[in-house]
Amino acid sequence: MPDLKTEEMVVQMGPQHPATHGVLRLEITTDGEIVRKINPHIGYLHRCFEKHCEELNYHQIIPFVDRCDYLAAMNNEHGYVMAVEKLLDIEIPERVEYIRVIMSELNRIASHLVALGTYGLDIGAITPFLFTFRDREKILDLFEMTSGARLLYNYIWIGGVAFDLPNGFVEKCFEFIDYFLPKLKEYDDLLSYNKIFIKRTAEVAIIPPAVAIEWGITGPNLRASGVDWDLRRDEPYSIYDKFEWDVIVADGRVGVLGDSWSRYYVRVLEMEQSASIVKQALEGLPSDENVKSAVPKKVRPKEGSVFFRSENPRGELGYYIISDGSDIPYRLKMRSPAFCNLSAISDVGEGLLISDLVSLLGSIDIVLGEIDR
Amino acid sequence: MDYFIQIVTDLLPGLNGLPQWLVIPSIMFLFGALIFTGIAIYSLIILWFERKIAAHMQDRLGPMEVGGWHGWLQTVADAVKLLLKEDIIPAVADRKLFKLAPYIVFLAAFAVFAALPFSDKIIGSELNIGIFYILSVSSVGVVGILMAGWGSNNKWALFGSMRSVAQFVSYEIPIGLSILVVVMSVGSLSMRDIVMAQDGGIFNWMIWQNAPFNFIAFLILFIAGTAETNRVPFDIPEAESELVAGFHVEYSGMRFSIFFLAEYANMLAVGIIASTLFLGGWQGITGASSAPGIGLIWMLLKGFLIVLVMIWFRWTLPRLRVDQLMYVCWKVLVPISFFNMVGAGIWIGLSS
Amino acid sequence: MRAYFIDIFSGVGSVLVGMRVTFSHLFTRSVTEQYPREKIEMFDRSRNRLHVDIEDCIGCYLCDKACPVDCIHIDTIKARPGEDLGLTEKYEKKKTFVFPKFDIDMAECCYCGLCVFPCPTECIYWISDYEFAEYDRSNLNYHFGNVTPEDARVRYEEAEKLKIQKDKEIAAKKAAAGTEIPSQPKDDSTESAE
Structure with missing residues (x-):
């Protein structure tokens, strides 16, 4: 039908859309159901995080750091605190390092659980979402027991942690890991190896390794593209070099490297590794050390700047801090992983169906709080 | 009647x-x-x-x-x-289409019930082409969905209704072909005759006849029926995470609830059709009972059972994509049901 | 052709596996707590609502300074000379300040807990009351001050009078000591230090 007049349609996906995980607006130009052009609009959740930091002293920034990536607050704190410690050049007691690693890895599991559940929801399976949240709740209980809060902890402090581990934490944590590992099998049965799920995700929205590196994609999304890179192993910070664990790199066992399924499944396997790290850390936890012994009375770094990056559940989280010698940072820049990951969709998403775009968006696991800051 | x-x-x-x-x-x-x-x-x-x-x-x-x-x-x-709740009509909607659409969708679901045999005696209209009537009248619903999608003047709703039309038109075919298997073995289009042909206990039910052919036909009817009622895994016209709510995204209050009612009525209709054709209709496990209410109870029980399996589907499975939906229909269900029909025909011809 | 059938069968198989999982969960115990009827016991460290034992407070403003969102508003007046303010929790005689205003706005609070740590008398702490929803946001502003506004006004006036008196005394002393003492630059230096 050569005479048939066709027209491309501009559709606003978001900011209120179930698949955009918050308030992201995608301006998509569609030809029928095929997406021709994607134009992401961000900033609906902008809270001037970096400007705020120029008004607050180093310790007061920690609650704000929590609120950037609210699904992995412990990891954010860990990265920020280590950046400041690098600037201050102070030694941390070993027990504190162990506690921090336990918390970060538990938070990584919690964050990946949310990613899994919401991804299932994007694909249309509702039950896995409830299951993952049920299990995440147990981690949050552990966090509440330790820090007093369930989501925004303000637990990891410069030079230490706010509290020592409470009585019974270690046993409860072991209990959780024993409970949790069999659940991964259940997720596999229910979602990962479901034929419909595989059809929806495998060989969909492929990000080749070269493209992933070009766009600065990091974290599980990069490893899903087959790039063997994990800061915890390749640039070990804290005490990650003390543990035995594997960096999960997608092997394309279903579909091809870099597709949505790989991105999803890397997270499932990473949770297993995180659980193993937590287990080792709990076993090696040094006893009887004051967790606040290295907390400085006043954080007043020398003039200078520091950049520190750590492995967030979403990728490489970097902090660039400039100090002018006062107790307030002169400038703080956050390199948020989800922002860089999201920026690739306008490239990768072209030519996909709307359903596949949802599948792509869910699989890169964005948190708008971190993107908009 | x-x-x-x-x-x-x-x-x-x-x-x-x-x-x-x-x-x-x-x-x-x-x-x-x-x-x-x-x-x-x-x-x-x-x-x-x-x-x-x-x-x-x-x-x-x-x-x-x-x-x-x-x-x-x-x-x-x-x-x-x-x-x-307040019934909101968008300012730019086509008011006539928008208002009329839910009633047409419901009408199609409702009209099907006229020919469904609830029991030996309770049947709205004793048609000699009952199943044919049901097939044709149920496809009217798609017009209502198209009206809803177009009349809302909303792009998501339009996407939803376009998907829905493609889905409805495609899935009519495997349903028709699998119903044909039953019609061939009974030799009548009348719902009553079909039930009567399955008289005498569970082993005379149509699902066990003709070796595997009827059983396959039942499965295909059930899967295609799930698709016809827009249930997961075939709920792409509504596709919550993609199209927000699909064709009824702009509806609220009363009109929205009518869409809902139509969906559940359709589910029951599919359940009752499937149990009439394959599961012995109003006859119990041991055969028809003479007591008046028993037939109705059996019928509803079987209908419910099938609806429950649909619900079970919904809370387990993810959703298919548009092209995969078409793949399942045209490349899996249609060829299988076609060969199934041919096989059943040969089987019936040989055994008679 | 073979792949086609394998595809179909594995598809049906995986659907059945998934359905088995959900079916088995149909009969497992649910994890829901029926909230208003059953309540979960809060952990000791749970951060729910801030409370101040105003008797113990010494008016050091450390919590106010630690707060990243400035939700603590404190106003202090020096106690009257020789005034008995009762005993603290540690049965020590309380001194120095009364508080016409010690407000914590829980609507602004970010529940970070930074105010709790620096308190030298541990008089600001978290309590386990989490059911404090209000229809009006201003009701979330909790007042812990121990002086009524009327009393506060009286005290302010007294303090003002006392100050004037003191100033007079100082002026008198200055006059008595003579004019050669360089009092002016000294005042300047104290101001700039502040």
Whole structure:
């Protein structure tokens, strides 16, 4: 039908859309159901995080750091605190390092659980979402027991942690890991190896390794593209070099490297590794050390700047801090992983169906709080 | 229907005083009202069931407060709320289409019930082409969905209705082909005859006849029926995470609840059609009972069972993509049902 | 052709596997807590609502300074000389300040807990009351001050009078000591230090 007049349609996906995980607006130009052009609009959740930091002293920034990536607050704190410690050049007691690693890895599991559940929801399976949240709740209980809060902890402090581990934490944590590992099998049965799920995700929205590196994609999304890179192993910070664990790199066992399924499944396997790290850390936890012994009375770094990056559940989280010698940072820049990951969709998403775009968006696991800051 | 007329005239002797041309329409109206009430009550019950089943499958409890025991009045409360809610019509909508659409969707679902045999006696219209009528009338619903999608003047709704039309048109074919298997082995299009042909206990049910062919036909009818009612994994016209709510994204209040009612009525219709064709209709496991109410209970029980399996599907499976939906239909269901039909024909020809 | 059938069968198989999982969960115990009826016991460290034991407070403003969102508003007046303010929790005689205003706005609070740590008398702490929803946001502003506004006004006036008196005394002393003492630059230096 050569005479048939066709027209491309501009559709606003978001900011209120179930698949955009918050308030992201995608301006998509569609030809029928095929997406021709994607134009992401961000900033609906902008809270001037970096400007705020120029008004607050180093310790007061920690609650704000929590609120950037609210699904992995412990990891954010860990990265920020280590950046400041690098600037201050102070030694941390070993027990504190162990506690921090336990918390970060538990938070990584919690964050990946949310990613899994919401991804299932994007694909249309509702039950896995409830299951993952049920299990995440147990981690949050552990966090509440330790820090007093369930989501925004303000637990990891410069030079230490706010509290020592409470009585019974270690046993409860072991209990959780024993409970949790069999659940991964259940997720596999229910979602990962479901034929419909595989059809929806495998060989969909492929990000080749070269493209992933070009766009600065990091974290599980990069490893899903087959790039063997994990800061915890390749640039070990804290005490990650003390543990035995594997960096999960997608092997394309279903579909091809870099597709949505790989991105999803890397997270499932990473949770297993995180659980193993937590287990080792709990076993090696040094006893009887004051967790606040290295907390400085006043954080007043020398003039200078520091950049520190750590492995967030979403990728490489970097902090660039400039100090002018006062107790307030002169400038703080956050390199948020989800922002860089999201920026690739306008490239990768072209030519996909709307359903596949949802599948792509869910699989890169964005948190708008971190993107908009 | 004659049986029903007899009952009604027995119960209400005053009806005989009316002029003859008025008696039949008024009884028809009564029957319609009865079915409508039945559908509404059934929807409330099945909705509550669905929520409870979903909740327990997800290790939750579901609604627990309204009405006392396990929140059994929750759906009634929700229905009242929906009726009281403001009915919003978007400013740029095509008002006529927008207003009419839910009624057409419901009409299609409702009209199917006229030819469904609830029991030996309770059947709205004893058509000799009953199953053919059901097939044709149920496809009217797609017009309503298209009207809803177009009339809303919303891009998501338009996407939803476009998907829905493609889905409806495609899935009619495997349904038709699998029904044909039954029609071939019974030799009649009448629903009553089909049930009668399965007389005498569970092993005479149509699902076990003709070796594997009827069983495959049943599965195909069930899968395609799930697709026809827009249920997961075939709920792409609604596709919550992609199209927000699909064709009914702009609807609220009363009109929205009518769409809902139509969906659940369609589910029951699929359940009853499947059990009529394959599971012995109103006959019990040991055969038809002479007691009047038993047939109805058996029928509803079987219908419910199939609806429950659909609910079970919904809370387990992810959603297919548009092209995969078409793949399942045209490349899996249609060829299989076609070969199934041919195989059944040969089998019937050889065995007779 | 073979792949086609394998595809179909594995598809049906995986659907059945998934359905088995959900079916088994149909009969497992649910994890829901029926909230208003059953309540979960809070952990000791749970951060729910801030409370101040105003008797113990010494008016050091450390919590106010630690707060990243400035939700603590404190106003202090020096106690009257020789005034008995009762005993603290540690049965010590309380001194120095009364508080016409010690407000914590829980609507602004970010529940970070930074105010709790620096307190030298541990008089600001978290309590386990989490049911404090309000219809009006201003009701979330909790007042812990121990002086009524009327009393506060009286005290302010007294303090003002005392100050004037003191100033007079100082002026008198200055006059008595003579004019050669360089009092002016000294005042300047104290101001700039502040």
